[in-house]
Amino acid sequence: MLFWPWGHSAxxxxxxxxxxxxxxxxxxxxxxxxxxxxxxxPIVIASVVRxxxxxxxxxxxxxxxxxxxxxxxxxxxxxxxxDIWFAAKTLLREGGPAQLRDYVLNEDLAAQDxxxxxxxxxxxxxxxxxxxxxxxxxxxxxxxxxDGGRPVALASLTVAPRGSDMTVGSxxxxxxNxxxxxxxxxxxxxxxxxxxxxxxxxxGKYEHVVTESGAxxxxxxxxTPPRLVIAGGGHVxxxxxxxxxxxxxxxxxxxxxxxFSNRQRFPDVDHVITQDFVTALSTxxxxxxxxxxxxxxxxxxxxxxxEVAARTRASYVALLGSRRKTILIFESLxxxxxxxxxxxxxxxPSGLDIGARTPEEIAVxxxxxxxxxxxxxxxxxxxxxDKYLRKVEDKARQPASAG
Numbered sequence: 001m002l003f004w005p006w007g008h009s010a011x012x013x014x015x016x017x018x019x020x021x022x023x024x025x026x027x028x029x030x031x032x033x034x035x036x037x038x039x040x041x042p043i044v045i046a047s048v049v050r051x052x053x054x055x056x057x058x059x060x061x062x063x064x065x066x067x068x069x070x071x072x073x074x075x076x077x078x079x080x081x082x083d084i085w086f087a088a089k090t091l092l093r094e095g096g097p098a099q100l101r102d103y104v105l106n107e108d109l110a111a112q113d114x115x116x117x118x119x120x121x122x123x124x125x126x127x128x129x130x131x132x133x134x135x136x137x138x139x140x141x142x143x144x145x146x147d148g149g150r151p152v153a154l155a156s157l158t159v160a161p162r163g164s165d166m167t168v169g170s171x172x173x174x175x176x177n178x179x180x181x182x183x184x185x186x187x188x189x190x191x192x193x194x195x196x197x198x199x200x201x202x203x204g205k206y207e208h209v210v211t212e213s214g215a216x217x218x219x220x221x222x223x224t225p226p227r228l229v230i231a232g233g234g235h236v237x238x239x240x241x242x243x244x245x246x247x248x249x250x251x252x253x254x255x256x257x258x259x260f261s262n263r264q265r266f267p268d269v270d271h272v273i274t275q276d277f278v279t280a281l282s283t284x285x286x287x288x289x290x291x292x293x294x295x296x297x298x299x300x301x302x303x304x305x306x307e308v309a310a311r312t313r314a315s316y317v318a319l320l321g322s323r324r325k326t327i328l329i330f331e332s333l334x335x336x337x338x339x340x341x342x343x344x345x346x347x348x349p350s351g352l353d354i355g356a357r358t359p360e361e362i363a364v365x366x367x368x369x370x371x372x373x374x375x376x377x378x379x380x381x382x383x384x385x386d387k388y389l390r391k392v393e394d395k396a397r398q399p400a401s402a403g
Contacts, residue, residue: 029062029073030142030222037128037136041067044088046125048075049158049218050208053119055105060206060220067092075123080105084123091127098126098169100158124158124218126169134182138173142222150176151204151223153197157184158208159216166215174219176201189215197221202288203315203374223289225250226374227270229314231277231305232295233260236320239363240293241269247367249291254280277305286312291370293350295320303329310338310346316373318350318366352379 029045036043048061057076064072065088075081080103087101103121128135138154145152153174160166166185173181174197183190189211196207200221210216228244230237233255241251251269254277255261261274273280277296286292292309294317296302302319306329309317319326326348333343351365352372372379 026060026062026073027143027146027225029064030139030146032064032066032072033128034136034139034143036064036066037130037132037139040130042092042130043067043128044091044125045128046075046084046088046123047156047218048121049100049124049156050122051119053105055119055121057121059208059218063088065089065092076121080121084125087125088127091125096127097167098124100124100168122158124156124169126156135171137181138171141173141175145222146224148224151201151221152176153201153219153221155184155193155197155217155219157189157215157217159214160185161214164215174198184215184217186215189213189217193217193219204289224287226289226291227252228291228293228370229254229281229284229286229309230293230295231255231281231309232293232297232301232320233257233265233272234295234297235359236362237293237295238265239359240295240366241266243360243363243367244370245269247371249370252284255296277301278308281305281308281312286314288313288315290314291316291318291373293318293320293366299325299329303332306346307333307336307338310342316370317346318369319346319348320350320362320366321348323349347373 033043033045044065046063046065048057048059051058055076057074061075062073063075063081063084065085069089071085075084083103101123103123105119105121141152142154155172155174157166157168157170160168164185170185171182172184172190172193174194178194178198180190180194184193192209192211196209197219200207200219201223204221204223206218206220208216208218226249228249229252230240231254233253237253241253245251245268252271252273253261253266253269254273254275256274256276258274261272263272266272281292290312292312292314294302294306294309296305302321302325306317306319310333319329330343334340347369350369351362352368354361354365354368356362356365
């Protein structure tokens, strides 16, 4: 068994299932895994599968360690990453099964490495032998999903029930059509993982599940990176394209005027389309991980563009403008047969209320709402509550201990 300094083995009690959005930053890990296994080289992949409290990384973060000790990805840096890297190197040298390890970020670590977090991170340290054809297949299918193929999900057993012969690290790949490859070690567990996986695929989310039997598994879904389609290349559209690209969206801009839809105006986006809004929005590939913002130059164009957007599979559709304009357009959409349930899903007026006035401020408001939609959260301020401030004040008033 592998240990590192400050190792901790707290019992895993009952806790609620959670589902969050994954980041496309893990894409390089799987691309490298596919390359290494194609070259018949062993690797170790360490994944954050659960956290509690405040931690530098959240579930889904990964570190791939090659045979020569070099690595791809990140688990948060500092002692955490160094110790997991050492454990991975030991596995590569000496062999051994996959292991679940926890790491408590306590005050000693804070003093040594600056990780003032105060939480616990749980890692699945997963050795992948050079002849593991099944994992090589999993990596290839995940890369294909990132590249625009069908979404997939990968479930990993993190805790086996007491007394069972199930193996930590066992894996089940779930495809969009329900096909599966591999097993977690139990048909009922496979069925539960499959159900969870298919609900996560649309936007590439993850979930940690504790079952009544005591088994625990971590399931991650993989799909294309989130794409933002901006209908309107005006001042707000330009600022929005910059802000959304910065936080990882693939951006497409549409405008029917060439002076507002060209590479000089939008040098860093993925696609610029000079075409009428209805035709462009009707022909673009749209999946549930697509975000559409309607920000054209007038009510007439907003109306028709929003109708097309509302009839797509995009999970997030937003309309820029006033409350009065929103009401008028919603009335028109209802008259033309857009279901009321779909209209309720449209973000209009769009953005978070931060008092935005300039195009750049409005773009920040919109991107903040899109990230809230993708990642979860409340949108509330993260400022310390008074109870924590009182603890700080009480501690500051205590005399320093002698010696």
